[in-house]
Amino acid sequence: QFKQPALHYVAEKAGMQDIDKEKIQKLIMEASKGSDYFNREMKRSEEAKEKAKEYKKKIEQHQRNEKLWKIDQATVKGILLDAEKSRDFERTWAHIDMDMFYAAVEIRDDPSLADKPVAIGGQMMISTANYVARKFGVRAAMPGFIAKKLCPELVFIDCNFKKYKEVSIVFKGILEQYDPDYESMGCDEANLDLTNYLIEHGLNHDEGRQQVVEEIRKRVKEATLLTCSGGISCNKMLAKICSDMKKPDGQTYLKPDIETVTKFMTNLSVRKIPGIGRMTELVLASLGIYTCQDVLDKAVEIYLSFTEKTSHFLLRSALGISRNYHEEDEEDACQKSISVSSTFRPLSTLEQFKEKISELCEELAERIDKRKVAGVTVTLELKSVKYEVVQKSMTVKSYIWLAEDLARYCHQILESVWPYD
DNA sequence: GGCCGTTAA
DNA sequence: TAGTTTAACGGCC
Numbered sequence: 001q002f003k004q005p006a007l008h009y010v011a012e013k014a015g016m017q018d019i020d021k022e023k024i025q026k027l028i029m030e031a032s033k034g035s036d037y038f039n040r041e042m043k044r045s046e047e048a049k050e051k052a053k054e055y056k057k058k059i060e061q062h063q064r065n066e067k068l069w070k071i072d073q074a075t076v077k078g079i080l081l082d083a084e085k086s087r088d089f090e091r092t093w094a095h096i097d098m099d100m101f102y103a104a105v106e107i108r109d110d111p112s113l114a115d116k117p118v119a120i121g122g123q124m125m126i127s128t129a130n131y132v133a134r135k136f137g138v139r140a141a142m143p144g145f146i147a148k149k150l151c152p153e154l155v156f157i158d159c160n161f162k163k164y165k166e167v168s169i170v171f172k173g174i175l176e177q178y179d180p181d182y183e184s185m186g187c188d189e190a191n192l193d194l195t196n197y198l199i200e201h202g203l204n205h206d207e208g209r210q211q212v213v214e215e216i217r218k219r220v221k222e223a224t225l226l227t228c229s230g231g232i233s234c235n236k237m238l239a240k241i242c243s244d245m246k247k248p249d250g251q252t253y254l255k256p257d258i259e260t261v262t263k264f265m266t267n268l269s270v271r272k273i274p275g276i277g278r279m280t281e282l283v284l285a286s287l288g289i290y291t292c293q294d295v296l297d298k299a300v301e302i303y304l305s306f307t308e309k310t311s312h313f314l315l316r317s318a319l320g321i322s323r324n325y326h327e328e329d330e331e332d333a334c335q336k337s338i339s340v341s342s343t344f345r346p347l348s349t350l351e352q353f354k355e356k357i358s359e360l361c362e363e364l365a366e367r368i369d370k371r372k373v374a375g376v377t378v379t380l381e382l383k384s385v386k387y388e389v390v391q392k393s394m395t396v397k398s399y400i401w402l403a404e405d406l407a408r409y410c411h412q413i414l415e416s417v418w419p420y421d
Numbered sequence: 422g423g424c425c426g427t428t429a430a
Numbered sequence: 431t432a433g434t435t436t437a438a439c440g441g442c443c
Contacts, residue, residue, distance in 0.1 A: 007433085037433045044426090125434045127430090140430085143433040186430040277428045307441070341435060377422085387433090391424060 006278075007032055007041060008142050012271070014099075014229075014247030015134040024137035024150060031146045040387035048279050052286030055305035059287075062304055069300070076299045076315075083316045088234065089256035091195045091324045092204070094213050095231040095239035096175060096220075099248035101188035103130040104226045105167055106157050117154045119147055127159060131248065164188075167224050174219050178212065181326050183236075189243075191236050193326060210253045217251065234261075237322035241272050261320040265292040273317045292318040338373065340364045346385055350418055357414060358407045365403035374399035378409040382420055392417055 008028055010021045032038040062068045098104065102120040107113045107130060117133035119126045123144035133139075136151035147154055168187035175182045179192040194212060198204040203212055213230040220228050230251035231242025238261070242252040254264055269291060271281045284290070287305065289298055295318035303311045316322065327333050340360045347353055357380070368374070378400060379393035392413050400406060414420075 032433085035431095035433075041433095047426095121434090123432070127434090141434085145432055189430080275428070279427060309440070335437080336439095337437060339436060343434065379423090389425080393423060395422060 007038065008137070008139060008146075010137055013134065013139055014244060015131040016137070016139065019135055019137060027150055028137070028146060031149050036386045044279065045282060048282040049286055052283045055283070055287060055301075059301050059304050062300075072300045072304060076303045079303065079312065079315060080296075080299060080319070083312070083319055083321055086316075087258070087319070087321050088324055091193060091234060092198055092209050092256070093233060093236050093239040093324060094178075094192045094194050094209075094216070095236070095243040096190055096192065096213070096216060096228055097230070097243045097247070098171065098188035098220075098226060098228045100128050100130050101167075101226075102128040102159060102164055103133075103157075105164055106160070108225050109163075113155060113157075117151050118157060119144065119154050120157050120159055122156060122158065123148075167226065170223050171220055171228075174216060174223060178216060183326065191239065193324075194232075206253070206255060210251070213251050213253075217249075235320075235322045235324035237274060237317060238264075238320055240274055241268070244272075265318060265320045268292045270295060270318075275313065275317070292320075335371075335373070338364065338368060338371065338375070339379075340367070341381070343383075350414070353414055353418075353420075354407075354411050357410045358403075361403045361406040361410060365401065365406060368401045374401040376400065378406060378413070380410045380413040380417075382417070384420075390417060390420065 006025065010024050010028075011017055011019065062072055103118050106120060107118065113130075115132060117136060117138065118130040119128070119133055119138055121127045121144060126138065126140060126142050126144055126147055128140050129138040129142075129147070133147070133151060133154055136147075136154070138147040138151050138154060144156060164187060171188070172182075172184065172190065175190050175192055178194060178197050181193070183191040185191065194209065195204070198208055198212065201208075201212075203209065209232050213232050217228055217230055220226065227249035229243050229247045229249060231239040231245070231254075232251065233239045233242055233254040234256040238254055242254055245252040254260060270276050270284050270289065273292070276284075283305075284295075287298065287301055289295055289302075295302060295314055299315055302314050305311070306314065340363050342360065344356065347356060376397075376399060377393055377395040379391060381389060381391045383389050394409060394413060396409065400409065
């Protein structure tokens, strides 16, 4: 565990297990310290720890009252029993994830890059790094200037989204043949419900499930000349966690039985659960919870700290239970918002802000037009140089899609928060 | 409905 | 010197 908030996790990602964590963490710290971004992150971390303190108070209060604690324990037992009842091993999910996608495409098209440390992105932000670069601690979501400090030899390559999109279409075209309703998670990964395919092909058994994913990966490699990794399990969450375990170019199968799943979850870090990020990890750590087994051991503490929805999510996840069916509702699956944003040099006058907003509205209107959609709520979000965010929105009576209408409402919102600094 | 925070790719 | 963009969701008032 890091004593300071880790701005970029070392050894969290595939390819970063055998590296000098200490040294890299120190370099990142030196490069970050004192920056507005770092200060903001520190503040967020402090707020998370404060939250944990409140939780602890409530927990201790219940613990002191024997009767109350007994009731809490009984309630939690019920929740865990209910969760257990919903456990289902009948379906097979696969999570397929392209390895270091953008970097892999660039290296494929220029093999001379293969043994050099490569980062896709620029001095501002890196999207992906190859495994050579990861050995230096360089990784996605790290600004280029920090990556450069970790690895002075690092080769930066600009993003070429058009090319990645084309590869992605080929990739998805293969997945579609195994599950026409596959759930896409960005351009380089997807969740597939293989159950129907497996049954139809008489392959619904341990070997068959692994064979099918081997086949998918082989076909992806032939069609794109790129490797991908896979995870196979009885639900989406487990499949996703598994797909990360033998990266690159590997796959992990988790047998659908209670012993295997329980053993798998026991020592798993809570951070591996999709949906638990840096802040939740920090809150849980303050409560002495690091692994999924800790979540179960401290189920009452979880129940008392979080809302019903969140504690159910945490407990079910720690048991290795998650949804194993497609989001059925068309209504639920549709896009709910559309937005543009950009980072620019600080502005000062109201006029400058209005001008910038108008430009962004033009861009947004173009995309709205392409998608043939319209909306009723306009939200303006401003972020200061100190990373403080101000958000204000308004819902109107008529549908909006034109740039001029978007701009008019945004200007109105802007004036209501002016002066802004 | 409005505003804020978290997550993820 | 410098730390993105887009979208979704949950909590709280």
